Amino acid sequence: MHRIDVGLAERSYPIHIGRQLFSELPTLLTSLPTQLCIITNPTIAAHYLPALRAALPDDATVLVHEIADGEHAKSLSSYGEVMDTLIAASFNRDCAILALGGGVVGDLAGFVAATYQRGVHFYQLPTTLLAQVDSSVGGKTAINHPGGKNLVGAFYQPQAVVISTDCLNTLSERDYACGLAEVVKYGIIYDADFFTWLEDNVAGLNAREPEALAHAIRRSCEIKAEIVAADEREQGLRALLNLGHTFGHAIEAEYYNSWHHGEAVAAGTVIAAHYMLQQGELPAVDYQRIEALLQAFHLPVRAPHLSELQWQQRMQRDKKVQAGRLRFILPTAIGRAELRTVTDWSGVWQAISAVTETR
The missing domain is CATH 1.20.1090.10 (Dehydroquinate synthase-like - alpha domain)
Structure with missing residues (x-):
């Protein structure tokens, strides 16, 4: 396993890179809160959601919100639906968002985290090569607007990025x-x-x-x-x-x-x-x-x-x-x-x- 640190003073965070890292989450992410919302899509969930849920604390309240697969899901309507889910479940400012998926999931989840209750923690768990080498790192979060791509967004850094390279085996x-x-x-x-x-x-x-x-x-x-x-x-x-x-x-x-x-x-x-x-x-x-x-x-x-x-x-x-x-x-x-x-x-x-x- 390799660790790279993104140096941003008090907002610094690690990038963990290795194989089958979801099973290592209890040692990699030691300060997870008790309210967790996993944002993913059905394709990714079928492959990796069981392993992720099994690694989360037993006493945590875990929500799973699935968005559609594809770029069209990075939308204002998808964003609103996630917000509805969090509010209906009475998630508070101490909750955390877990982005399990590719760039679409990560961008949307990051923007949700940046704006829910003025900002909550989130973690990037990228499952595509593009997300692992690019969109999961750096804190760019966004959703699309009919007028253009990524026009609604924020700079908002994750608490950590966990890159499990075995996820790439299922990519087309x-x-x-x-x-x-x-x-x-x-x-x-x-x-x-x-x-x-x-x-x-x-x-x-x-x-x-x-x-x-x-x-x-x-x-x-x-x-x-x-x-x-x-x-x-x-x-x-x-x-x-x-x-x-x-x-x-x-x-x-x-x-x-x-x-x-x-x-x-x-x-x-x-x-x-x-x-x-x-x-x-x-x-x-x-x-x-x-x-x-x-x-x-x-x-x-x-x-x-x-x-x-x-x-x-x-x-x-x-x-x-x-x-x-x-x-x-x-x-x-x-x-x-x-x-x-x-x-x-x-x-x-x-x-x-x-x-x-x-x-």
Whole structure:
């Protein structure tokens, strides 16, 4: 088992990484209150809820609130239903929320915890690779609004993150690949040596070999913890974690039912890289390595077709937009990226067009 600490002064917390960790919860989470609400979905509950419940204190009052499976469940209505459950059960300010699931569950549960009775403790128990290496760490919580993704939310840190890697055995190939998109991101923005390690370990990671997977998760969490500790509320460095996301969120919004988050981020990352290739600021060999590694992990490197107006409208709703000006995370080399304000829409559109799949 490995432990990584997210250093945020009085709000610091551990990330525990290992196999079959739910059985270790009594020793890892020693200060759980007596009122606990597990937020999960039916798919995850079928696999992991019995083991989690068996590990919780015998004297605890445990509620289980299941939300629908899928991004559409990260909604105002789902949020309201969880609040109704907590209030009906007379849960008080000393309760805790346990997020058992992927990014949708974690984001919704975290926002519930941030706002119920002005804030209660919560714990992240991520069961997907994407959630384990990204969304469970750092305290970003949110729900979606019809006007855009993650527009209603709060920065609210968990008390601990418990990553049980054996949960990944039940992931579909597609969902597993989506998590690898976020792993690749860390190499592009922060750690060239890690990117090279990923290139050298494609076969092991695609086969979900435990040692390779443990290293990829651990290094991803180390990078995320370092960045969050330096910039908790995304005033500078932390914005780099959004590589590919401005383009990706536009794809997700238009292709809600057919594109997953990691897939959209992968295509968005290639667009961002292509833009810098056009500008002469990203070496061609680095662009080719980025594209090749994403392809090796069975991720899309071409964006679906959207009209120019659709791209503009969706990206103008992105949270990184300031004073109506688009800001993107752009790679300058493998291992380095920058947040930039871009006024050259023609160049952005050229990059999008170059990376869009032919119809």
